[in-house]
Amino acid sequence: MSDYDVIVIGAGIGGLCAGALLAHQGRKVLVLEQAERVGGCCSTYELNGYRIDIGASIIEFPQVINWAFERMGTTFRKEVDLIAVDPTFTARLHDGTEITFPIDLEKTKEEIRKLAPEDVRGWEAYAKEMDGFLKAALDGFFVTPARSLWDVCKLFAKTPSLLKYGSLFFGSYEGVLRKHLKNEKLLEALSFHSFYCGLPPAILPGHFSMIPYAEHAGIYYARGGMIGIPLGFQKCGQRKGMEVRLNATVEKVLVENRTAKAVKLSDGTVISAKVIVSDINSKTFYTEMIDQNNLSWLARAGYKSYRYSMATPMIYLCLDYAPPLKDHHTLMTVPMQQMNDYWFDQYEKGRFPAEQFGILSWTTRSDPSLAPAGHHIIAVTLAPGPYRLVGTTWDKEKETIKQNVIKYLESKYLPGLRDHIVHADFSTPVDFERRLRSPEGAIYALRQDLTNAMMFRPSAKSKQIKRLYLVGASTHPGGGVPTVTASAMIASDLIAQYES
């Protein structure tokens, strides 16, 4: 007799959504979280009256998240107070030029006409291609398992219109944009979105070039902080008896006869369950929390071969003035080739320069209640940060890097910034690893190129151990709030099918 029907390891978006969906299947669910709060990368912490988002600063594809809530007889909007963000972003280019992308596609076209009249037709062609691809992808790709070649064949059979867009999968993000657009400034404005998936424009697969277009379907912020989204799933699960235990670190998953039986916590407690669901990085999970004798040599080689996704250092600024910005998201950009060169010449070689590109997320622009009256918060998402710095460590350099980056931001984007900082916190890749138990600070778990996608990404239903399932960024369809939600729907469907 097991203690629970299901134990979920990790209360990130994937873990809480899977737990809630499984509770709604009538299962007795326990969610174990090592941190003191839920949400993982999509969470919010409080500091002297400021509510600061740890990672995610908006959500895209709200319809995918809504599907999960609908399965529980409710809606995203009923469970989470969503604030529509418009425009999607303003890009401040390296030469000081600004371009804004309103939600309305016609208005965006007018903005493009001002900056790059020669690319209006190209933008229309890009929008048309992405619109068709998104319709096909949303129809099946997001919530269909892709564990084997057979699954992938079935996926394409279910949505044959995806075949029309097959070339997107085999090209690069940069290639797709350059096919349609010629103006280097417009390309620069649209380049940083490739890092939303963890890779530079040159090597990110082309189908992700849908992201700048997809934002025009609407992007949202959760009132009170992004933690509102995981809390929404938690509330839904708790209505059906789901338990969430914080500060509970799982050390091992106990396996007998290649079947997951129980988890062992760091305090020695053993809790058994009929099914175990893991919402932690699957490479770490399989290489550190499972006895290696339970895995085939080929699978062991596979898990070891995965490369962690990039880490994103973040600076959280609490300010006593309204910063001179226009929108919730301001992208600080450099030319597309410079972003690629940064990846290969700096990031991969362990360097982290003060001259930065990234995102200024002015969250109090959308929700002033996050800070005391008249005060504001900017979460600065910096360029990808190498986990290992050449010749030094993040802990040694943390303060120097923070001050240098703040000086740079002041000189280029936020004049007078240093006179208005009430508090500045810097989360390095190492801090992310410590806070979130995210190895190497990897925000998308594993890299998201073709060699880590679909059937080549760790399977939602373990191929090695019975009654073990994966959710989260390190299984199909990958990293990001909506995709992680989709992974929870996939796992709960598989559990309903195989673990009745």
Added chain:
Amino acid sequence: MKAVRIIAVIAGCLVILYATLTKSRKQFIKNLLSQAPYLIPRYFT
């Protein structure tokens, strides 16, 4: 001998084709090729 010549011609064509690619296209291909040996083990995960 004939087979060696055919392989050499194909390899030569591929080298010329690769040389004509843009820097970013080369980076895309290099990245995929560097990971290709892991596809089989990854399929079993």
